[in-house]
Amino acid sequence: MNLWAIVPVKPLHQGKSRLAGMLSVEEREALNFSLLWHSLEVLSSVELISRVLVVSKDPKVLATAREYHAVTLHSEDDRLNLNLDLQKADFMAKWQGAQEILVLPADLPLITAWDVYQLIQKAQKPKAMVIAPDRNRDGTNGLLFNPAEGSRYSFGPGSFERHLAFAKKNGYRVEVYESETFALDLDTPEDLSLLYEKDPNFFQKFAKPIRRNV
Ligand SMILES: Nc1nc2c(ncn2[C@@H]2O[C@H](COP(=O)(O)OP(=O)(O)OP(=O)(O)O)[C@@H](O)[C@H]2O)c(=O)[nH]1
Numbered sequence: 001m002n003l004w005a006i007v008p009v010k011p012l013h014q015g016k017s018r019l020a021g022m023l024s025v026e027e028r029e030a031l032n033f034s035l036l037w038h039s040l041e042v043l044s045s046v047e048l049i050s051r052v053l054v055v056s057k058d059p060k061v062l063a064t065a066r067e068y069h070a071v072t073l074h075s076e077d078d079r080l081n082l083n084l085d086l087q088k089a090d091f092m093a094k095w096q097g098a099q100e101i102l103v104l105p106a107d108l109p110l111i112t113a114w115d116v117y118q119l120i121q122k123a124q125k126p127k128a129m130v131i132a133p134d135r136n137r138d139g140t141n142g143l144l145f146n147p148a149e150g151s152r153y154s155f156g157p158g159s160f161e162r163h164l165a166f167a168k169k170n171g172y173r174v175e176v177y178e179s180e181t182f183a184l185d186l187d188t189p190e191d192l193s194l195l196y197e198k199d200p201n202f203f204q205k206f207a208k209p210i211r212r213n214v
């Protein structure tokens, strides 16, 4: 087993733009940094993961990833394109020996190492795809390919159904990973309120990287 986790990250000042009505650009930048830090903390404590690969245009994101011994890929395209960045990261991971690939967006504030471990367990027997939907069963909050060969990314609105359809069409055993913690990605003001309810301490944790930056 040689499982790589790929984490795509938008530039910190651009991410979470749907929260612009509630948070200033500085607050969103701090929140994005905190979410990145949380993802790296979680992934680096999952022993089943051989390497973490972070793909981003943002040098600060990549420098932080390297502090966690992640492999980094600098996306140099003019425009933002999540699926293209994932495709490039996927190629790099396979070139360096990845046999299984897990894509984990960096906006899952509630996930723990145990959640990620459980998701991975579902993919033990190939040929499998594990798909973790968001709470509306619209987006994809985790996607694992075992084997990595033949992987394909179709993130964006409605991606859960597209990933399911891809799996069925291509002969994968599909495991839908239903998890309350995985299901909460931070996109909308409603998601932010839910996070306040479920983990008010998250916002104290997220003061930490703000302090690190000043
Ligand atoms: N490398 C890379 N990562 C991206 C890109 N677009 C989104 N991401 C990351 O992909 C994950 C899921 O993205 P979204 O849920 O749409 O988050 P977001 O783009 O910050 O949210 P909005 O700005 O509100 O659309 C997050 O970790 C983002 O940082 C991209 O073009 N390139």
Ligand SMILES: C=C(OP(=O)(O)O)C(=O)O
Binding pocket: 134, 138, 139, 140, 141, 154, 155, 156, 157, 158, 159, 160, 185, 187
């Ligand atoms: C890009 C995605 O994220 P979101 O729907 O959270 O923007 C996705 O789930 O495919």
